[in-house]
Amino acid sequence: MLCRACPFECGVDRSRELGVCRASDRFEIALAQLHHWEEPPISGTRGSGTIFFSHCNLRCRFCQNYDISQIGPRTRRARTESGDSPEEARARRSPVQSPFSVTPERLLRVMLELEQQGAHNINLVSPTHYADQLRPVLECARAELKVPIVWNSNGYEKVETLAHLEGLVQVYLPDLKYHSDELARACSSAPDYFRHASAAIIEMKRQVGTNRYSEDGIIEKGLIIRHLVLPGHTDDSKRILTWIHDELGPRTHVSLMSQYYPVHRASELPGMNRRLSRDEYADVRRHFENLGFEEGFAQELTSASRDYTPDFDGRGV
Numbered sequence: 001m002l003c004r005a006c007p008f009e010c011g012v013d014r015s016r017e018l019g020v021c022r023a024s025d026r027f028e029i030a031l032a033q034l035h036h037w038e039e040p041p042i043s044g045t046r047g048s049g050t051i052f053f054s055h056c057n058l059r060c061r062f063c064q065n066y067d068i069s070q071i072g073p074r075t076r077r078a079r080t081e082s083g084d085s086p087e088e089a090r091a092r093r094s095p096v097q098s099p100f101s102v103t104p105e106r107l108l109r110v111m112l113e114l115e116q117q118g119a120h121n122i123n124l125v126s127p128t129h130y131a132d133q134l135r136p137v138l139e140c141a142r143a144e145l146k147v148p149i150v151w152n153s154n155g156y157e158k159v160e161t162l163a164h165l166e167g168l169v170q171v172y173l174p175d176l177k178y179h180s181d182e183l184a185r186a187c188s189s190a191p192d193y194f195r196h197a198s199a200a201i202i203e204m205k206r207q208v209g210t211n212r213y214s215e216d217g218i219i220e221k222g223l224i225i226r227h228l229v230l231p232g233h234t235d236d237s238k239r240i241l242t243w244i245h246d247e248l249g250p251r252t253h254v255s256l257m258s259q260y261y262p263v264h265r266a267s268e269l270p271g272m273n274r275r276l277s278r279d280e281y282a283d284v285r286r287h288f289e290n291l292g293f294e295e296g297f298a299q300e301l302t303s304a305s306r307d308y309t310p311d312f313d314g315r316g317v
Helices: 086-092 104-116 128-144 159-163 181-188 193-208 234-248 278-291
Strands: 027-035 048-053 100-102 122-125 149-153 171-174 219-228 253-257 296-298
Touching: 027 104, 048 104, 100 104, 104 122, 104 128, 128 149, 128 159, 159 193, 171 193, 181 193, 193 219, 193 234, 219 234, 234 253, 234 278, 253 278
Parallel strands: 048 122, 122 149, 149 171, 171 219, 219 253, 253 296
Antiparallel strands: 027 048, 027 100
């Protein structure tokens, strides 16, 4: 398989060599569990059946899941926050688990097991680099699952790849991280991020149309766009919100996130070795409200905590 699933279009045979995402041609999963910290229409009361895939096609320097997304000699170590003292770093240390390789058949069984545990949906976290392998699994899942599939991605995707998922994914939950190409390159080594992500989100919207919810308020079909506000870059956040409003409309559901905290290589980014301030987040929220958005979600600043990041220990795999 010569992989061209994402905008990097590496063209490598992943059974023989690794591309930008560092993933092979086999599924690698770090955790599968009921997750209760997604947006309310995703987690509901029983939890979202999340499957965290290892590896990623982005190299975010502030990635809170970096020990599974950027696996390699540099990151096979304990998760620590930038700015920790040596004593604090030692206190935080815990073993970083290797990913678990699973067959397509086992992956389907994991989905069914999560549904049996009461999951409102099956939430595929960072699935983009496995898109080609996932399609036949999702075709089988469509016949067996009674809950929707959620495609929970970083937004750096190809329209052509997403088009092959039409009818197999009911809910899209993408990030829209950056408007500035300079910022995208500096933070995530992602050239032309906004061009690719904005086109991908328009394709997602075309596929799923208007959001639909159950009587209990659980999303059954639709699009929720996530945006993480970064310290020192509120103007970029405002440009993203303006684009969403102008291109997709004020009824687009936006999740405005404040959970940034400096981790991994965030100290390499000027001005980003700190948490988001209350004034910065309030400024972006005001812009959201002034634009006239009718639907959306906000976070408390207390969400900027390691406590909400799972331990990737292979449970449920």
